[in-house]
Amino acid sequence: MEFGSRRTYTTMPSNLRSSRLLLISLLLLLFYSTTLLRRPTTPNLVSPPPCDLFSGRWVYTPETPKPLYDETCPFHRNAWNCLKNRRENMGVINSWRWVPDGCGLSRIDPTRFLGRMRNKNIGFVGDSLNENFVVSLLCILRVADPSAVKWKKKKAWRGAYFPKFNVTVAYHRSVLLAKYNREANEDGVKGAYRVDVDVPADEWINVTSFYDVLVFNSGHWWGYDKFPKETPLVFYRKGKPIHPPLDIYQGFEVVVQHMVSYIQRQVPAKTLKFWRLQSPRHFSGGDWNQNGSCLLDKPLDKDQIQLDMWFDPRNNGVNKEARMINRIIKNELQTTEIKLLDLTHLSEYRADAHPAIWLGKQDAVAIWGQDCMHWCLPGVPDTWVDILAELILGNLKQSKD
């Protein structure tokens, strides 16, 4: 933006010039903050944050405070409890801080956050990468309320109730979001999986009104390794098989369409809705079942070329599907009030932060391979929590105006 004629300034003494520049900057700042913060908002018609928290870089900051929780958190899932499983390098993994371009990201203050969320509930719906996210959130919030207890009502798979604040945070496992069942073949042997693209899964269809904030995801199960051609996904709409049959990515697109439309129609408008994008995998040298590994001791280089080698579909790497799936989701969410939680890019760098071979169980690596998909806790999902908390609090503030 150009304000006024620049030539007039060049004739001024430089100290006067800089104080005028300062004044102009202050005025701009005032203008910016009043218009942005005071802009009348329809509750829940969510405007973008003043700064893009999803683009930035990881900075090595050894003096950064320790994570808010450790291996004793009762909400851990064993395979991700990297401190307990004595994963190497945990100190270094948690010394990297995500610094968004152009603004600061502060760590969540669990007491303040729960105080603002008093009498409200947060729900996550999706696959194990959303579970990974929720475990981090539960362990962090527990710092502010050690009397937190496990909560698994309403078909929740995992969750906690925080009595001091009357807040429930829970995860509903629904890996495809749509309802799906395994069908028997004619010979009685189990075969294909029937997916009803227009029916939300039982695990979440009737619980959305309980939550004030919802975070959806799906994507990590949409692949031929989970559903090979012997036991494929077969798509149904209005109770009838879709013709011609859809392949797995076409099926994903149609399911996202229907789920988004259901959420728009059925979830109350006051509910703050997020859709989190894919969590990137980091198998190198082969896929998860081909001795793929992620024994890196630092994040990938910030050089985009290196990231593209891992993730760009054009390079046909083992991790390419994340960006393909994201494209489909972004496209379907374009005209909705559901906010994108674009955690993919920042996570792409963190090939160093998966459980890898430290899975807490003998033979787990021999049987399942390394885990270069989920994340160590404490670890990268704690940064996802910082971002989510910032966005939730920002939106609560707006809807109060």
Ligand SMILES: *[C@@H]1O[C@H](CO)[C@@H](O)[C@H](O)[C@H]1NC(C)=O
């Ligand atoms: C706790 O929160 C729920 C909403 O989630 C509300 O209906 C209930 O009245 C609250 N209980 C107390 C004791 O404030």
Ligand SMILES: *[C@@H]1O[C@H](CO)[C@@H](O)[C@H](O)[C@H]1NC(C)=O
């Ligand atoms: C959801 O609610 C509807 C309407 O009350 C009911 O017919 C249906 O059985 C419920 N589904 C589940 C899975 O609870």
Ligand SMILES: *[C@@H]1O[C@H](CO)[C@@H](O)[C@H](O)[C@H]1NC(C)=O
């Ligand atoms: C994985 O490594 C094991 C042990 O080194 C080897 O026996 C096996 O053939 C490898 N598998 C693949 C798919 O490369």
